Amino acid sequence: MARPSLTRDEVLETAAGIVKQHGPTALTMRRLAAELGTAVTSIYWHVGNRESLLDALVERTVADLGEIRPAGRTPADRIVSVARALRRQLRDHPHLVAMVHERGLTERMFLPAQQALVHEVHGAGLRGARAAEVVRAVQVQVVGFVLVERNRERAPTQRPGEEELWDAETAEGDPGLARALARPVDPERLFVTSVRALVDSLLAQ
Incomplete structure (x- = not known):
């Protein structure tokens, strides 16, 4: 189960930061989990797999624009x-x-x-x-x-x-x-x- 303090918005914000600084290829579930100080399973629990994460980032970007x-x-x-x-x-x-x-x-x-x-x-x-x-x-x-x-x-x-x-x-x-x-x-x-x-x-x- 995901740690109580971790939220979907926090996951997406951190993922967006990785992509912004290093590009999409640098975004891995393991790296994202390390940045957040949590387990990879917590990331999956909040956003699904990597493709689902990328889709969520795209939706977030469209909304921000x-x-x-x-x-x-x-x-x-x-x-x-x-x-x-x-x-x-x-x-x-x-x-x-x-x-x-x-x-x-x-x-x-x-x-x-x-x-x-x-x-x-x-x-x-x-x-x-x-x-x-x-x-x-x-x-x-x-x-x-x-x-x-x-x-x-x-x-x-x-x-x-x-x-x-x-x-x-x-x-x-x-x-x-x-x-x-x-x-x-x-x-x-x-x-x-x-x-x-x-x-x-x-x-x-």
Whole structure:
């Protein structure tokens, strides 16, 4: 019988932590039991076998990704806030998101964010196919940006780097632009700038 102090939520939280830090392959029942300081039989008692555990983690991830609360005074502000929240969630749970994708639940995972966007797009006065286009454009912008971010983070050190490549000559005589492009990218600022430009353009049409 499981120890009285151990709960299903505790098991899932610890399992999610292992996956988040080390990836799905690192999640074994023996390792999870060791992390929790309990017997493997206790894990089975709470969540079943490993496949059942993974299914429960996927369901938990889908539920967590549904907790998006738009913020802002205007529909455009709130759409941008949804995009920022979705980006943070995708970046914070890459291994768990991959598990959701592998189990064919990607569309379901994105549904809550899409519904939040639909509400705000309706608030901006758009309906039908035009509203759907805005929702999908924002989602693609978020997912594409996250993929580019992750590729940059995993890329080997670049030689020469941007700080060496950009000068007045390569910037067509614009030293201010050269200095700006030579500095490290601020991903959050760039993301907000790109999403804001996209949203403003789409809502203005």
